[in-house]
Amino acid sequence: MPFIPHTQDDEKTMLDAIGVASIDELFDEIPASIVADPIDQIPPGESEMSMLRLMQERAARDHMGLCFIGAGAYEHHIPAAVWDIVGRGEFLTAYTPYQAEASQGTLQLIYEFQTMISRLTGMEVANASVYDGATALAEAMLMAVRANKKIKTKRIVCAGNINPRYVATCQTIVRNQGIEIQQLQCDAESGLLNPDMLETIDETVAVVLSYPSFFGGLDEVDRLTDLVHARGALMIAVVNPTALAILKPPGEWGENGADIVVGEGQPLGIPLASGGPYLGFMCCRQAIVRQMPGRIIGRTVDLQGKTGFTLTLQAREQHIRRAKATSNICTNQGLLVAAATIYMSIMGNEGLRQVALASHAGMAELLQRAEQLAGVQQHFTGAYFHECVLELPVPAAALISAMGEQGVLPGLDLGEYFAGMEHCLLVNVTEKKTAADLDRFMDGLKSSLQTVSQSC
């Protein structure tokens, strides 16, 4: 049996030591009436060799040439060294660093991650990560309710241009604690939140803004942050970490900066991997750090005054505080944090800056070329980072289907999320796309538009 190393001799010696005749006897405390039929729905075990063959066949069915979908998961180049190092057994198979002396590698790495993410976002402190960007936002909402003691109404206001999957996730998580999420409609032309809208909102604990927005656009973050603070609410920023290499970090928005910052860390050295595992990062002002959920690593000294790293502020966490914990969260995405930290170290300021600019430039070029086709135009006006909404003369779903036949996934059908946007395609370009890739997109777009128009 795979991975069970016992020989017959081992087994006999051990059973003798225990004083039983068979392993079955060790289960004699289980009432006979609940002893189960054996597991039988799993096929007979494969060898590693045959398993690999099977998985290669399965994977081959999912081969795709070029992908221009973003919508919360982005395809960036990952330096070869990142997963080579992360794949080492010492990182891959280590456990949560509860015994600090046995985990200084992981602990120091997470401390460095906390440092990098807080600098990137312009915030004072960060935690060791939570599951993904969507749950990080949910946790930020719960945190805001705890931290904003002045406001009694449990309401969170969200800009209408936030990732709809994030909003749905937050609904699931905060609903049972009586927290209401209210979405503010964005401007039909720009896709951005009109600052005047904030004058109309009722008392609220916090306002959530996404930068870039789900549609790739860039809101007036300084003015919005000041208005939010003027209403006595906290500002929660949802950000893309690659974008922050060149765009304004939330810690510097407005007069006082954002209060809580969250986002999806997948763009930092984590492959698309069919949707996970990813990592959600969370940062906040130092003053409210005790309300922040999740693990946090602190630097300290040992008995001899030597620098060391350890889990800290654990008294807030579930295993100690139990029913009064800040959250039930038990995990941080340790392996992915390692990947993100090594990625950020290798890329550095200049490397990440160039990735951001090349992604933006690629999007600008694709947009400019696409708009030369009849009936195709940028749906929302204004600034964008590396994602745009293309308005098409045909339904996006039909175009995606036609281009898929040619081995290109051109983007996301926004009609699946927003009524009235059935002709809108959310397109993303990153530094990975070469000029030839853009040519292939354009060729596919041109021919597919023709095919689809003819059949409509």
Add this chain to the structure above:
Amino acid sequence: MLIYDRSRSGRTAQAQLVGHRAPSQYPVLEGHLRASSPGLPEVSELEAVRHYTNLSSLNFAIDRQFYPLGSCTMKYNPRGAHQAASLPDFLDRHPLAPEKYSQGFLQCLYELQHYLMDVTGMQAVSLTPMAGAQGEFAGVAMIRAYHEKRQDFARTEILVPEAAHGTNPATAVMCGYTVREIPVTSAGDVSLAELVKVVGPNTAGLMMTNPSTCGVFERQIQEIAATVHEAGGLLYYDGANLNAILGKVKPGDMGFDVLHMNLHKTFATPHGGGGPGSGPVGVGERLKPFLPTPIVGKRNSPEGDYFYWQDAEEIPDSIGRLSAFMGNAGILLRAYIYARLLGAEGMNRVAQYATLNANYMAVELTRLGFKLAYPDRRATHEFIVSLALEAKNLGVSAMDFAKRLLDYGHHAPTTYFPLLIPECLLIEPTETESKSEIDDFIAAMAMILKEAHEQPELVTSAPHTMTVQRLDDVKAARDLDLAYSRDL
């Protein structure tokens, strides 16, 4: 030395620069540009590689040491699973790629759902929760949805055993419930007598695990299930200890209505230094309508089986989605691969050998003079040793033993959990450890016990051979230093 200490302005990993693609002007972004530096380290590629490779060598890991952490199931993480899950066509696939181009991936997930139903005896499974705690959240949220659908709003209380893992009460509160703890008897079972006193029309459900956090089998589980069900409540199974019963008992057969599994425990997916995990939920018929989305469905098509995502349309009463996409896909693939490598026969053996190893360890440690918390009970896949006597008589605590074990090249067992056994070590060897490894650990415990008698300060100031000695936790919490703040 931090990576920042190696940082020098202007250093960079040249081979990673995409430079020729970066424009010199970007008018579209005017007004949005960052003035401050992003603040990342500036090192060469070799410096980064060396730094993190060296850091890795400071870690204990399953690949290097025996790791008998109770309730964590630190079994071997098969490298083949990691390799197969990392095939480029899985790794490069965008989560929102159309179903048509995702059949390989979706088939693996569909089959995994099926296997997990078989293993647990439940009627339906959702793979989306990204960790055990999220699985618990989903489970309790489903219980709440169930009662609300029945218009029964009096059920405001969740019961947990006093020995329960902290996530249980924390989860109940996150779902808007109050928590009431049920005492555990001296034999390690949940007190049925006490349970009967507190169940009633206010009871939404009882969260528990079997074997319990005390490492022993809840012998009265059927009576407990009947009691809770008669009062109109539901029974939740915390799957942390599933490794003890794989192939022997199914939670569905024990009367549980809903459960979560910890794939990073039972299904050998890598722990990664704290995550990622994966916490799929399984339900009986009553809670099927409320499963979190998306779930993989199957239907017939001219080309054969067609796999697709079922979401709000097909599961209108779902509690909703729990993540931006569909959970920790890569971890689910690894769990699927693990199941395929073991096959039914291999799965049916897991609990047997995990239990053999634990009972052997318990007997050998008893022979050395250690005290078991439940000496009259069978060990399941884990057991508890109490060092209360050693702490009292020799001044050497469970913490001290744990630290000294590191010097002997073994990771410590779980310490101080469950809370109700003072100075405890919760020890779980798992089935993938050989008798030789276990004997080495027993020998180390013998040595440390001897030291505790003859040279206690050696134990109380351990570890001595790690890169750091015991750390000042108080200073870490008082003088918060959570990010390096030297000026850029």
Add this chain to the structure above:
Amino acid sequence: MAEVRNNLKFAATHEWIEFKDGVATVGITDYAQEALGDVVFVEPPELGQQFAVGDEIAVIESVKAASDIYSPVTGTVIAVNEALESDPELVNSAPYDEGWIFKLEMSDPATPENLLSVEQYAELCEAEEH
């Protein structure tokens, strides 16, 4: 042997209270601080906030626990010990003196009856030890 003070009243939840001119000064006892371990942070109530008897009013955090403090009287917070912000360890070193946590102006100036005397509190501690 944990220290107790004769001029104080005690709550079963290990707070001590000094009553003077309608004001209750509150802290935690020596027994409590020893059980808690090194205090790393004290989260005080806000000035001007009102609390009823039994309300959760403050949190004391050590490395191994975060314990709630319950209001022993009904009243309004008129002072918090600001020294604890930089020196939370005062709760350990001087629990009855410099380690006081907050003061409440009582809505009803009469001393509540359900509090424990010195002897009763000492008995409670003895019982909990075993």
